[in-house]
Amino acid sequence: xxxxxxTLAPNEVAMSTSSPSxxxxxxxxxxxxxxxxxxxxxxETFRYVNEGDLRYGNDYMVYLSEYAPTYRPLPPFxxxxxxxxxxxTPNSYTLGLRMGTVRSETVMPWVWEANRGKPVxxxxxxxxxxxGNLILAEANGQIVWQTNTANKGVVSFAILSNGNMVLQDxxxxxxxxxxxxxxxxxxxxxxxxxxGGPYKLVSRDSVTNNVDGVYSLVIxxxxxxxxxxxxxxxxxSTFPEINRKNVTIIDATLVILETEYExxxxxxxxxxxxxxxxxxxxxxxxxxxxxxxSLSYLRLGIDGNLRLYTYRANVxxxxxSLLYTxxxxxxxxxxxxxxxxxxxxxxxxxxxxxxxSQCVGCPxxxxxxxxxxxxxxxxxxxxxxxxxxxxxxxxxxxTVKYTGGTGPVKRSDCExxxxxxCKCMGYFYHTDRSRCWIAYELKTLTRVGxxxxxxxxKTPLS
Numbered sequence: 001x002x003x004x005x006x007t008l009a010p011n012e013v014a015m016s017t018s019s020p021s022x023x024x025x026x027x028x029x030x031x032x033x034x035x036x037x038x039x040x041x042x043x044e045t046f047r048y049v050n051e052g053d054l055r056y057g058n059d060y061m062v063y064l065s066e067y068a069p070t071y072r073p074l075p076p077f078x079x080x081x082x083x084x085x086x087x088x089t090p091n092s093y094t095l096g097l098r099m100g101t102v103r104s105e106t107v108m109p110w111v112w113e114a115n116r117g118k119p120v121x122x123x124x125x126x127x128x129x130x131x132g133n134l135i136l137a138e139a140n141g142q143i144v145w146q147t148n149t150a151n152k153g154v155v156s157f158a159i160l161s162n163g164n165m166v167l168q169d170x171x172x173x174x175x176x177x178x179x180x181x182x183x184x185x186x187x188x189x190x191x192x193x194x195x196g197g198p199y200k201l202v203s204r205d206s207v208t209n210n211v212d213g214v215y216s217l218v219i220x221x222x223x224x225x226x227x228x229x230x231x232x233x234x235x236x237s238t239f240p241e242i243n244r245k246n247v248t249i250i251d252a253t254l255v256i257l258e259t260e261y262e263x264x265x266x267x268x269x270x271x272x273x274x275x276x277x278x279x280x281x282x283x284x285x286x287x288x289x290x291x292x293x294s295l296s297y298l299r300l301g302i303d304g305n306l307r308l309y310t311y312r313a314n315v316x317x318x319x320x321s322l323l324y325t326x327x328x329x330x331x332x333x334x335x336x337x338x339x340x341x342x343x344x345x346x347x348x349x350x351x352x353x354x355x356x357s358q359c360v361g362c363p364x365x366x367x368x369x370x371x372x373x374x375x376x377x378x379x380x381x382x383x384x385x386x387x388x389x390x391x392x393x394x395x396x397x398x399t400v401k402y403t404g405g406t407g408p409v410k411r412s413d414c415e416x417x418x419x420x421x422c423k424c425m426g427y428f429y430h431t432d433r434s435r436c437w438i439a440y441e442l443k444t445l446t447r448v449g450x451x452x453x454x455x456x457x458k459t460p461l462s
Contacts (some may be wrong), residue, residue, distance in 0.1 A: 004269075040130045044156045047127040048074050050085045050120065051094055056444040064107040065098060073098075074126065078159040080295065080311070085124070086110070088208045092119035095126055095136050095145070097178070099163060100311065101430070106319040109309070111163055111180050111185045111297050114375050115145045116204070117211040128157050134167060134176070162294065163187045184213075186298040188269075191253040192219040201300045215304035221248040224271075224284075226401075228304065230305055232441070235326070235339060236402045239282040250274045254298050256395050269308060269323060286324040296323070304344050315366045329357045342446040345398050350376045353395065355447040363445065364460050365390040377442060380458035382422040387458050389415065389426070395455040396446045397428045397439050408434035415456065426457040 052068040065071060071086035080101045085093045095115055100108030114136055123139035132154025136145040146159035153169035154176075160166060165178035166185070179190045183418065184201050192198055203213035216227045225236040242249060255272050273282035286298075286308045295311035306322040327347075328338040341347050342354035352371045353361035361368040362375035380387035406414075411429050418424040421438065428437040432452040445455060 040128060040132050040155055042130070045073075045128050045130055046157075047125055049121060050124040050126075066107055067210075070452055076157075076159055078161055081111075081124075081159050081163050083159070083165075085120075085126075087119070087209060089119075091121050092210075092248045093121065093124060094210055097159070097163065097165065099295070100319070108246050109297070109320075110184075111187060112165070112181075113183045116146050116183055120144050121209070128154075128167075132167065132175070132453075148175050162189050164190070182380070184300045186254045188199075188254050188256060188294045188296050192217075192224075192249040193317075194219055194221055194249055197251070199437045203300045203304060204302050206302060213302060215300060217300045217306065218247060219252050224252060224273075226304065226306065228398075228443075228459060229441075232345070232399050233402050234304070234343050234345055234398050237282075237284065239273060239275075241282045242273070247346075250276055252294070256294055256296070267296060269297070269310065282387075303346060305341075327357075340446070342444060343398050343401060345441075345443045347398075348375070348444040351442050352444060353392075353447055355442050359444075360447065363392050363395075363455075365458065368392075377425065377457065378460050380425070380460050384419055386462075387460050389456040390459055392445070392455040392457065394451060394453060395428075396448050396451050396453050397437055397442070397455070398444050398446060399439075400428055400437055400446075400453075403437065405430075405435040405437040407436050409436050410434070411436075416440075418456075418458070424458070426455060428453070428455050 020057065044143065050072060052072060054072060056068075056070055065084075065086065067086075067088050069086040069088045071084045074083040074085070076083045080099055082098050084098050086096055087093045087096075094110075094113050094342035096110040097112040098108050099111045100106060111343075120136060120138055124137065124144070125139070126134075126136050127149075128134050131150040132152060133150035134147040135143055137143050149165060149167055152175050154167045155170050158166055158168065163178075163450050166174045167176040169175055179187070180198055182190065182192075182198050182201055184203050186192070186201065192200065198214050200218040201214035205211045207215040214229050216230065218225050218227060223236045223239070225233050234422050241247070251274050253272050253274070254269070256269055269286045269288075271284040271286065275282060286442045293310055293312060296307045296309060298306065300306055306326040307322060309320050310323050312319050312321065326339055327344050329341065330338050331394050340354075348355075348359040348371060351361045351362070352375050353363050353368060354456055361373040362371045405428075411431070411434075412427050414427050417436070418427040418438055423440050424438050425442050426439050428439065429435070430453050
């Protein structure tokens with residue numbers, strides 16, 4: 001008789017029955033191999049083509065969308081999130097996730113994008129294949145964006161109710177999630193992480209030009225910070241709980257703090273800071289919402305301002321509420337802190353003097369005149385004999401409040417440093433602390449009314 005499997009010797013049988021741990025290890029290895037090579041079921045795969053009739057996001061009779069684009073909605077939808085191909089310039093499409101409902105008759109924002117700065121054309125495809133890789137490709141097959149999840153155990157795709165798009169394995173674990181690749185927006189429950197994950201938001205360049213802008217919100221070991229062009233800091237958080245030795249930030253998450261009173265619906269929206277080696281809890285308060293809604297988002301705007309919006313699903317019109325603006329004209333209230341708009345780099349355009357959030361003057365070598373959008377400086381050139389400085393008393397640069405400058409140094413040394421640097425457009429000096437700031441872009445100057453703070457602006461002699 002021929003046995004289909006080899007016959008075990010008595011001692012081998014004893015070993016197999018008396019060593020269940022070996023069977024468990026064997027089962028684990030086989031299961032791991034099966035999971036890693038799982039195939040997406042045919043009914044979970046899809047392929048959507050960017051073709052057909054376009055809808056118009058500026059047509060009130062159709063449904064308003066942010067940036068007034070033309071767009072094509074795709075089938076993946078989980079209230080109130082829907083995937084779409086949209087464009088703000090002809091034949092340059094972004095694959096984006098839109099938030100809102102057509103019934104609300106309000107502008108629907110784009111809260112996630114796959115391919116900012118890498119637009120696709122007509123007949124581009126968005127697909128999930130049997131190997132589990134999510135791909136955005138041109139009509140000719142050229143891959144523009146992908147999740148790199150081929151053969152990693154993916155069995156399904158879903159848009160969750162919080163706006164997180166996920167690829168899941170057979171155990172429900174996320175193999176990939178859109179929360180790990182934000183653009184300029186954070187949704188409730190989404191986090192920035194110091195290491196091992198997304199560490200910044202980057203603004204959009206303009207309404208029509210969907211490429212990275214000049215502003216970024218960055219999470220760092222000791223602070224959250226806003227930057228203009230990556231190296232000019234115009235805001236940063238100050239957390240006493242973190243400004244200690246061996247205490248650093250781990251992540252920052254947008255959360256809703258439930259009310260302690262069950263009979264009302266007043267809830268707090270805030271950015272919670274998780275930090276190591278400290279029992280104290282740091283956070284940035286962002287206001288009270290008068291209804292329990294997790295449909296909120298934090299946006300780093302085109303202008304570099306940080307705003308928080310919350311959505312009321314049952315409202316027909318004006319469903320979105322602007323709950324918090326970091327740089328605002330409002331006074332501090334209820335423990336909330338608002339920064340003066342004068343600290344926004346482009347508040348007064350290419351060059352201008354700002355006071356109490358308003359552009360109040362155009363500084364020139366001959367005095368301060370009325371500000372206009374045409375206010376600008378002239379290139380001083382690189383020859384030391386070809387330019388001079390003019391002084392503005394009681395004036396700071398938009399970076400001064402949140403950067404330390406250099407010093408203590410003499411003002412003459414500060415000026416010498418600027419003079420020898422062809423890219424330096426001027427310098428700022430505090431006589432009370434002997435601190436120096438070199439400016440490579442002037443942009444918005446802030447009037448501080450302090451005689452110990454002065455700006456020295458380069459200007460050509462002729």
